[in-house]
Amino acid sequence: MTDQAAWQIRIADWGTSTDRSALELVRREVFIVEQQVPEALEWDEDDAAAIHLLAVADHKPVGTARVLPSGQIGRMAVRKPWRGRGIGKALLLTAIEHCSRPPFLHAQVHAIAFYSAAGFLPSGDVFDEAGIPHQRMVLA
Numbered sequence: 001m002t003d004q005a006a007w008q009i010r011i012a013d014w015g016t017s018t019d020r021s022a023l024e025l026v027r028r029e030v031f032i033v034e035q036q037v038p039e040a041l042e043w044d045e046d047d048a049a050a051i052h053l054l055a056v057a058d059h060k061p062v063g064t065a066r067v068l069p070s071g072q073i074g075r076m077a078v079r080k081p082w083r084g085r086g087i088g089k090a091l092l093l094t095a096i097e098h099c100s101r102p103p104f105l106h107a108q109v110h111a112i113a114f115y116s117a118a119g120f121l122p123s124g125d126v127f128d129e130a131g132i133p134h135q136r137m138v139l140a
Helices: 017-034 087-097 110-118
Strands: 008-012 051-057 060-067 071-078 104-108 121-122 128-131 132-139
Touching: 008 017, 017 071, 017 104, 017 128, 051 087, 051 132, 060 087, 071 087, 071 128, 104 110, 104 121, 110 121, 110 132
Parallel strands: 071 104
Antiparallel strands: 008 051, 051 060, 060 071, 104 132, 121 132, 128 132
């Protein structure tokens, strides 16, 4: 079900404490707590150079994604209670719009079908990233 009236996506500023806290809340909940990604691997120097997207509902952060200057889309996450509402798809499509180079991403293997539905194709072999199997995918 897509109920876009209940949420919106905007560009967030990693340099402001309010936006950074909102982005960190989503990523911490999804990646560090839910998926058990080591905290040291979650935060990196790429955050400072990235375009960050933030999905907000009822003035609360519910999803995030980032776009690197290389065209890599990553750190896509939607908080569990907000999944299945079209937020992930909207984040992905918005991220593609903000790519200055051909978009690519490292998809968690369980999410390959999600990215394929948006036009991404597998490229290369499955590899480990933060203890989770991933597949490089490029936009067709």
